Amino acid sequence: MYKVLVSDPISDLGIQQLVDANDVVVEKNTGLSEDELVAIIGDYDALLVRSQTRVTDRIMTAGTNLKVIGRAGVGVDNIDLEAATQRGIIVINAPDGNTITTCEHTFAMMMALARHIPQAYAKTIQGTWDRKTFLGVELRNKTLGVLGMGRIGSEVAKRAKAFGMDILAYDPFLTQERADKLQVKLASVDDIIRNADFMTVHTPLTPETRHMISRAQFEVMKKGMRIINCARGGVVDEMALVEAIDEGIVAGAAFDVFESEPPAQDHPFLNHPSIIVTPHLGASTVEAQENVAIDVSEQVLHILRNEPFKNAVNMPAVAPTVMNKLQPYFKLGETLGSFAAQITQNAVQEIRIDYAGDLSEVDTSPLTRYIVKGILARHLGGEANIVNSMHLAKTRDLNVVVSQTSATKGFTNLITVTLVTTQDAEERRVAGTLLAGYGERIVRLDKFPVDIAPESHQILISHNDKPGIIGRVGTLLGQNDVNIASMQVGRKIIGGAAIMILTVDKAVPKDVLVQLTALPELNTAVEIVLE
Numbered sequence: 001m002y003k004v005l006v007s008d009p010i011s012d013l014g015i016q017q018l019v020d021a022n023d024v025v026v027e028k029n030t031g032l033s034e035d036e037l038v039a040i041i042g043d044y045d046a047l048l049v050r051s052q053t054r055v056t057d058r059i060m061t062a063g064t065n066l067k068v069i070g071r072a073g074v075g076v077d078n079i080d081l082e083a084a085t086q087r088g089i090i091v092i093n094a095p096d097g098n099t100i101t102t103c104e105h106t107f108a109m110m111m112a113l114a115r116h117i118p119q120a121y122a123k124t125i126q127g128t129w130d131r132k133t134f135l136g137v138e139l140r141n142k143t144l145g146v147l148g149m150g151r152i153g154s155e156v157a158k159r160a161k162a163f164g165m166d167i168l169a170y171d172p173f174l175t176q177e178r179a180d181k182l183q184v185k186l187a188s189v190d191d192i193i194r195n196a197d198f199m200t201v202h203t204p205l206t207p208e209t210r211h212m213i214s215r216a217q218f219e220v221m222k223k224g225m226r227i228i229n230c231a232r233g234g235v236v237d238e239m240a241l242v243e244a245i246d247e248g249i250v251a252g253a254a255f256d257v258f259e260s261e262p263p264a265q266d267h268p269f270l271n272h273p274s275i276i277v278t279p280h281l282g283a284s285t286v287e288a289q290e291n292v293a294i295d296v297s298e299q300v301l302h303i304l305r306n307e308p309f310k311n312a313v314n315m316p317a318v319a320p321t322v323m324n325k326l327q328p329y330f331k332l333g334e335t336l337g338s339f340a341a342q343i344t345q346n347a348v349q350e351i352r353i354d355y356a357g358d359l360s361e362v363d364t365s366p367l368t369r370y371i372v373k374g375i376l377a378r379h380l381g382g383e384a385n386i387v388n389s390m391h392l393a394k395t396r397d398l399n400v401v402v403s404q405t406s407a408t409k410g411f412t413n414l415i416t417v418t419l420v421t422t423q424d425a426e427e428r429r430v431a432g433t434l435l436a437g438y439g440e441r442i443v444r445l446d447k448f449p450v451d452i453a454p455e456s457h458q459i460l461i462s463h464n465d466k467p468g469i470i471g472r473v474g475t476l477l478g479q480n481d482v483n484i485a486s487m488q489v490g491r492k493i494i495g496g497a498a499i500m501i502l503t504v505d506k507a508v509p510k511d512v513l514v515q516l517t518a519l520p521e522l523n524t525a526v527e528i529v530l531e
């Protein structure tokens, strides 16, 4: 008998098939503390959660029988995915079931914001008939900026068209073709900040999206903008938002999610006259809750019964024979993907992977998944993994083209990853190899031959090959307490375009990168962070 614990409020109707299964016992026990969960989790084969239960490393360590964690919803930021992967616990989510519901909540929030509905309601029921204070604005002919054009963002954009809004959309995976299909204008974050009347965010919370809208963005923002966040607390910097409202830059905000949930009683959003809030209700409709519960229940049953399943967020699924041959290359593949994605600023439309030498003799598709995961993880964070990476690429209209050649190109094995962007089909290329006795090496960056051991923190600089530039870079980093562990310079011709790759001991503050870019003869400076 498999034992399933449901630790958050999940639709009874949705989990009925689990309850009815004669090889499963379902127990509901919601609102438990971490200690309480640790005490009982050892008895269970599966855990079903929404966003309240924080599934920590401690809980998984105690969950010695745990085979699967089912998230009845999209975001898995409450689950320690790395710990689950390390323990071989499959994490699945229900990515499609609450899309429309959350999109509709976003609209409810946008309209409530435009017409001050919560504030007007509160006053009316107190007995005040105030028809002056709550002068609203129309949505028609306004510009809506959408940050994050995945499932929910795209649905929001579709509906905004029906309201007569113009849509500016930004997503690193949004191609011109898809933007045309959705009838939205492809924009940068900066375009949106400077031009939108309403802005809504629909990204996951990743290191890159955290405080993506903060002081610097508010400073140049179109005056009177209204901001909606039904995605994840922290994408918009809460304190900077309050300041921007109080300074008259932002006209109002509607938030369903908070950096810490529930927010503290003295949180500045609560009781602010221009901010309306809901307690993370985006996915809370009868329909969505049923959908997501049905989806996870179905997949949990498959997993418990050892049947094929989908929507895994973390599971490596490689046959042992293939694994033995390819395993040494997995880390290199992911590193190359991640490196390539981090040096590419424009939206990617095609991923080209070329396997040369030894790697042309085997089925490299498991390795391709690692490379694609490395590329996607930059923007999708924990959602991208080797199980779902190809699927995620496909749903984002990202073409993955793989070629194999026995030509050794001077190396026993060589993996070349090329990202083709929507910006004039610009190509960014990274090639790497596994050198016996030396480990992973990046041997080519765009057109430059290099020899780099991938490290946690590196800076890639493109500059003009002129005397003095290396000294200026070294001095600036030194002044900012960034220690250089190693440095390499590549160029094709004397005095021409050149690159510099610096390995540094710690994360490079953003303002140091800005200062680097301002140096004479220096074109770009990008930090590359590898795991």
Ligand SMILES: NC(=O)C1=CN([C@@H]2O[C@H](COP(=O)(O)OP(=O)(O)OC[C@H]3O[C@@H](n4cnc5c(N)ncnc54)[C@H](O)[C@@H]3O)[C@@H](O)[C@H]2O)C=CC1
Residues within 6 Å of the ligand: 073, 074, 075, 076, 095, 098, 099, 102, 147, 148, 149, 150, 151, 152, 153, 170, 171, 172, 173, 202, 203, 204, 205, 206, 208, 209, 212, 230, 231, 232, 256, 257, 280, 281, 282, 283, 284, 378, 379, 380, 383
């Ligand atoms: N309030 C609520 O109750 C709910 C919240 N959510 C949250 O809404 C968010 C979106 O969900 P879905 O649309 O289903 O996910 P999705 O994965 O389909 O879309 C997310 C999109 O964000 C994009 N993105 C990543 N980094 C970005 C960046 N730096 N700038 C712009 N775009 C970026 C990704 O490329 C992707 O297309 C997630 O955070 C999810 O957890 C989802 C359901 C309910």
Ligand SMILES: O=C(O)C(=O)COP(=O)(O)O
Residues within 6 Å of the ligand: 050, 051, 052, 072, 073, 074, 075, 076, 098, 280, 281, 282, 283, 284
């Ligand atoms: O699906 C998501 O990402 C959500 O944020 C919904 O969260 P919930 O299941 O309502 O706790």
